Amino acid sequence: MVRIAIISDLHLGFGRGMEREEDPFVAAERAFEKVEDEDVDMIVLAGDIFDSRLPRPEHWSRFMRLLSEMKNGRSVEISRTKGREEVPEESIRGLPVLAIHGTHERRANGMKNSIEALEDAGFLVHMHCSSVELNIDGEKVGVHGMSGVPEKYSKGVLKKWGPEPFEDAYNIFMLHQDLEQYIYNPASPPELGLEDLPGGFDLYVSGHIHWKNKEAVKDGHFIIPGSLIPTQQRRKEFETPKGFYVAETETNKVQFIEIDPPRKLVYEKIDAGGSNPKEIKDSITAKIEKLLQGGFENKPLIRIKLTGELDSGLNPGDIDLSKIREKYKNDAIITVLKDLDEEGMEGAEKIKTHEDRMLSVEEIGMRILRKNLEGNGSGISPEPIFEDLVEGNLNSALKKLKEGHNKDEEKEKTKTGEWWKGY
Ligand SMILES: [Mn+2]
Incomplete structure (x- = not known):
């Protein structure tokens, strides 16, 4: 029987230059230690290993060291591949490691991302719209992976790829996208839902979603390992255990293996209405005092979400929390999310403000570019140009703008998402 560790969203490099900068590494090391205890035969990584497109050498080196420590003496060979070179x-x-890249590692067409680079260096097998079957002591395990693509193209790319399980094998399908049932943002609704996943696989895995979960989908298990550390604002990310899954082929059993997070995670909602x-400041202070009575080895990460409608004349900026942060700086890492409604602000405006807070700088930039390009009616697709801008390739971005990038062929590629497959 083959045992497979499934890990996701390590976000190595998250919090660089801040108090939490060691956290992703501590969490990754704890997870890999437990992987060794679990006596697995292979590892599957579901994306966002690194937090940025261009990880720093310190981050590369620590991850490569972790991988090179993962050894076992079993004989493994590749029996079949589809959609990629040998x-x-x-x-x-x-220990074989099969990985997709996530949204955080994605780079423009024709550029090498960090996960591909790790394959070139012999550390793992990178997958994007491709399938690899391993033969482990006579037992066959197929892994079918689609790396992260812009949400807009996810359905098109998956359709075009059309993965099929290998016969006589245990088959794992893996992706790294928004899924309607888990992440729903009305400003850019996800293209994919669980019902869109292809049938016939024993195990479905998604990275990208940062809280662990398991449910039944299409005669198989659907699992989300979740992130090893919280990087977003969602309550679930704080309150669900951190760790990874281990799947067993013969029984098709999956089990969640919990790790101790690098620090205690606390999420508190305070109604400031x-x-x-x-x-408001007094109730925050009281909450913190109570939490700190527990006593912690490492400073806990306390996230406080303020909700409710503020009295007239007040706006979120009036609630200055710098003194509270200063007071507790040796005891806790405190972040406050002000999800407050100002009087007189309603409907669409309110929703828009809330959503903007959830977006990364990149997403906001992409939105601005899209809005401008759509506004001029040229039909130029913004993604390739945005990728160029992020990478600092100004000449290439200008060339695309000048040439129009609106030829029918390009339009078609954009529609089907082929643009993202063409490595
Ligand atoms: Mn992630």
């Missing part, structure tokens, strides 16, 4: 033998040496700034 897998170099050194890429499955030691109808209170004045002093009252």
Whole structure:
């Protein structure tokens, strides 16, 4: 029987230059230690290993060291591949690791991303719209992976790829996208839902979603390992256990293996409606004092979400929390999310403001570019140009703008998402 560890969203490099910068590494090391205890035969990584497109050498080196420590003496060979060139033998040496890249590692067409680079160096097998079947002591395991693509193209790319399970094998399908049932943003609704997943696989895995979960989908299990550390604002990210899954082929059993997070995670909601700034600050202080009574080895990460409708004349900026942060700086890492409604603000405006807070700088930039390009009616597709801008390739971006990038062929590629497949 083959045992497979499924890990996701390590976000190595998250919090660089801040108090939490060691956290992703501590969490990754704890997870890999437990992987060794679990006596698995292979590892599957579901994207966002690194937090940025261009990880720093310190981050590369720590992850490569972790991978190179993962060894076992079993004989593994690649029995079949689809949608990619042959897998170099050194890429499955030691404990085989099969990985997709996530949204955080994605780079423009024709550029090498960090996960591809790790394959070139013999550390793992990178997958994007491709399938690889391993033969582990006579047992066959197929892994079918679609790396992260812009949400707009996810359905088109999946359709065009059309993965099929290998016969007589245990088959894992893996992706890294928004899924309607889990992440729903009305400003850019997800293209994919669980019902769009292809049938016939034993195990479905998604990265990208940062809280672990398991449910039944299409005669198989659907699992989300979740992130090893919280990087977003969602309550679930704080309150669900951190760790990874182990799947067993013969029984098709999956089990969640919990790790101790690098620090205690606390999420508190405080209703600030109808209170004045002093009252709000007092209730935050009382909450923190109570939490700190527990005593912690490492500073806990306390996220406080303020909700409710502020009294007239008040706006979120009036609630100055810098003194509270200063007071507790040796005891806790405190972040406050002000999800407050100002009087008189309603409907679409309110929703828009809330959503903007959830977006990354990149997403906001992309939105601005799209709005401008759509506004001029040229039909130029913004994604390739945005990728160029992010990478600092101004000449290439200008060339695309000048040439129009609106030829029918390009339009078609954009529609089907082929643009993202063409490595
Ligand atoms: Mn992620």
